[in-house]
Amino acid sequence: MIRSVLVANRGEIARRVFRTCRELGIRTVAVHSDADAEAPFVAEADVAVRLPGNAATDTYLRGDLVIAAALSSGADAIHPGYGFLSENADFARQVAAAGLTWIGPTPESIDAMGSKIRAKELMAAAGVPILDVDPATAKATDFPLLVKASAGGGGRGMRVVERPADLERELAAAKAEAESAFGDGTVFVEPYLPTARHVEVQVMADTHGTIWILGDRDCSIQRRHQKVVEEAPAPGLSDLTREALHTAARNATKAVDYVGAGTVEFLVASVPGQDGGIEQRPFFLEMNTRLQVEHPVTEQVFGLDLVAAQLTVAEGRELGAPPTGPVGHSVEVRLYAEDAADDWSPQTGVLRAFEVPEGVRSDSAVESGSVVSHFYDPMIAKVVAFGDDRHQAIRKLDDALRRTRLHGLVTNRDLLRGVLADEEFVAGRVHTALLPERIAAWTAPVLTTEQRERIVLAAALAQARLASTTSPTLSRIPTAFRNVPSQPRTRRYTVAGEEVEAAYTATVRGLASELAQVVSAEPHRVVLEVDGVTESYDVAIGDDWVDVDGPHGSLDLVPVPTFVDPADVVAEGSLLAPMPASVMSVAVEQGQSVSKGDTIVVLEAMKMQHTIAAPVDGVVTELTATAGQQVESGAVLAVIESEEQA
The missing domain is CATH 3.30.470.20 (ATP-grasp fold, B domain)
Structure with a gap:
């Protein structure tokens, strides 16, 4: 019986696992980096253990530190969540060797499916259709191609190659990113089917031979090969295609003697059928040997708790009859x-x-x-x-x-x-x-232009009302009140980098605007009426921000100061860091001539690399970025003087 679970992860998946553990009466242990010390998942755990440092390689990817944390905190089991060490077979072995229960599949299954290349070989042997191209013999007619990391996921180490001339360069780039993200630079190539669907099947298996096939999910809406929208069941599949998917998933599960929660992923492509029509045909992509980010949609249509099922399997108990559904x-x-x-x-x-x-x-x-x-x-x-x-x-x-x-x-x-x-x-x-x-x-x-204007007006009215409340004597008279006003008062803000303005007048009866009738205006709530329709806006005001939530949407506004500090003015041609990041590499030297589009600096933030390129032809007149440096958002990385400036 599992009594205390350490979650070797962070963020929402740690909170998700903790929630089920609390419902089952299981003690919870969090591990956290320094950057996550104040995160909600740490506060929600019964106890927490610090992993010194911030980078994942120093903290959440340090299996030895995670196991030591489990032993010192009294945990008797480890749940890996997803990402980080969740599909690391060596870590699973080390957990078992330490006398702890591993809440996941066997190391052998992880090994078998951890390499996408090996997984495809196993699936081909099991009769599951696969996609494959040898880059050494790829012909022009095979393009576009997709380069993928064998040990990867989440879109990292993945490149679309449109032309044969680009293949070698993109292979090298994918290998470098895969090595950085997963410690394994092995990549492979398959046909790129841009209009195919990404459909996956949820499986759950125990040590007694029971296999649950828990329907399918569509994950086709993706950005940079990372899922954004997921749903269950996958819409628009024929009964024949759905049956083929479920059968292939069951065969994949059996082929590696799988135990625990897993997901078998497929591309479903429309191809010519034998009868001359179009049919949907699934092709195996990979098997994720862990809980997926999108598991909640399956839980909702089947009315079950997949984390609770994982714990049942980890304790060696039987799953029992599969749940009915989907509903x-x-x-x-x-x-x-x-x-x-x-x-x-x-x-x-x-x-x-x-x-x-x-x-x-x-x-x-x-x-x-x-x-x-x-x-x-x-x-x-x-x-x-x-x-x-x-x-x-x-x-x-x-x-x-x-x-x-x-x-x-x-x-x-x-x-x-x-x-x-x-x-x-x-x-x-x-x-x-x-x-x-x-x-x-x-x-x-x-938002429409009119809707945005009313939100900005609500911000201006709330700020005006707040200013008037600073004087108890004049608290009912709006700020900037004049007996004979000559023109409306205005407040300016920036919204997503664009400057906007709101105009209002202050009378002894209150605030007014030509844009809408002001029903009421308080620092935290403004009510407007437009063509007989009343709209309420909730407002929060800070030192340098105003947040507004209205019936049509929300805006974050930054008040524009009347005077600008000269120290805040950035030199023309400055390349700024778009976010806090680590400088991975610097591709130029001071004084070097560059062309528009040339790489200047490569940054890494949130596990993705970002290239800062030259915006114009010119000369690097200043270079402040250095490899390995940590930079804040807005930091000047380099200054390029354009040919026109010169």
Whole structure:
């Protein structure tokens, strides 16, 4: 019987496992880096053990430190979560050797499926269709190709190659990224099928020969080969295709004597059928020997707890009869701290507010006041909605995202709402290239010009009201009141780098605006009326920020100061760090001539590499970045004087 579980992970998956452990009466142990010392998952554990350092290689990837933490804290089992050491067979062996229970598959199964190359060989032997191309003999007609890391996942070590001339360079780049991310630079190549669907099957098996096939999930909406939206069951599959997927998943599970929770992933491509029509054909991609990020959608349609099932298997007990289902439909979105409109640049800093409304499931790594650092993955939460059917689940999820209070960092929330409103997605016509195709529409502003203007007005009115409350005597008279006003008062803000302005007047009766009738204005709440429709806005005001939540959406506003400190002015031609990051390499020297698009500096943040390129032809007149350096957001990395400036 397992009595105390250490979760060798962080963030939302640690909190997720702790939740089930508490329900089952199991003591919980967290391990944490210095950067995560104040994180919610640490506070929620019964006890916590510090892993000195910040980088994953110094902390969460140090199996020896994790096992030592388990032994010193009295844990008798380790749950690996996902990522980090979850698919490391040597770590699983070390856990068992230390006398601890490993909550996962056997090391032999992890080895068998840990190498995607070996896994494909096993699946081919089991009669499961696979995709494969030998890069040494690839012909022009084989392109485009996809280079993938054999030991990888999450889109790292993956490159799309459109032309034969690019293959060697992209192979080298993928190997380097795979070596950095996984300690294994082995890569392989397969045909790139951009309009195929990414469909996976959840399996659960025990040591008594029981195998549960827990339906399927569609994960086709992806950015940079990383999943963004997942749902169960996968929509639009024929009964024949669904049966083929489930049979292949069962065969894969049996082929490696699998035990525990696992996911068998497939590409489902539309190919010519024998009768001359089009049929859906699944091709094996990989088997993930762990719990998946998207497991909540399966839990909701089957009404079960997959973590509890993992614990049952780890204790050597039987799973019993499989649950009935699926019933209803579930859709999950991943909230990332990133700017989808700016090449997915990760965002870091303090999350001032994070409040998800009731009626949906939220598995989050954060809460209001949490700090999002550059050391780890940018996913901050998963929001999951269940409905009687797919349309109901989509509608509930979009409404929950609209009403979520989320301030302090740029996130992909508007992109997610764009996906959920897209007619192709709603119709279930999804594929892995849909996001790149629709990115312009999905990153377009969610708010209309009029809606945004009213939100900005609410911010200005709340700030004006706050200013007037500083004097008890004049607390009912708005600030800037004049008996004979000559013109409206204005307040300016920046929103996503764009400057906006709100105008209002102050009378003895209160505040007024030509944009809307001001029903009431208080520092934390403003009520406006437009064409007989009343709208309420919740406002939070800080020293250098104003957050507003209204009926149509939210905005983070930064007040524009009347005067600018000359020290804050950045020299023309400066290349700035877009986020806190580590400098991986510097490709130029001071005084060197560069062309537009040339690599200047390569940064690493949130497990992704980011290239800072020359914006113009010119000369590097200043170079402040050095390899290995930690830089803050906005730091000057280099200054390039353009040919026109010269």
